[in-house]
Amino acid sequence: MPRYTIETTYRLPIYRQQTYQAPTLEEACALALDDEDWTGGKEDHETSGATYVTGIWKGETDGSGPSLAIPEQFDEALARKADLFDDLVEVLKEPARVMGLSRDQFAHWLPRALTVLGRADNIVHDATRATPGADAGGGIAESGQ
Incomplete structure (x- = not known):
């Protein structure tokens, strides 16, 4: 029976709550998106994404060889x-x-x-x-x- 190495991933949201002073709501949102300081960011394990396949290889491997196509329903x-x-x-x-x-x-x-x-x-x-x-x-x- 064939063996496959399957790499799976899930997205883990990290959020922060910052206060921004701006003349409009849109400008405050833009400031928040441009802010690269994630000190104090928190992981949100409660709303992490579903697990999906990100890589498939024939046999046992470290993922360095040629990969196989991922069937659409597992992307x-x-x-x-x-x-x-x-x-x-x-x-x-x-x-x-x-x-x-x-x-x-x-x-x-x-x-x-x-x-x-x-x-x-x-x-x-x-x-x-x-x-x-x-x-x-x-x-x-x-x-x-």
Whole structure:
């Protein structure tokens, strides 16, 4: 049976509370973002992010060899959402361009739209254990929505 070295990560928020004097709320926010002094910053273990895979290698390794592609469902949720955004926009723009899709155009568009929407649904519901090829559309095809 093959062995894999898997590197996982989670994001740990570190926060600080500082008071800034500024003429507007926006300027106070800008001052806070520009402030690089994190002395007294506190780790927020209560709201740490979910664990996700950041590296995969075949066999036992220190991570210095060639890495394997990370299956999408094990990547960081925020990165998955960002990657998916462009796909969603492109697929959803198609019927907006030409609302009078022919039957052939609709038959080509619908499976692609359902696939992309299924990916989005998995990300929204954090389906890190989704079975590849399973109905990821959340019943979209059956409901006709």
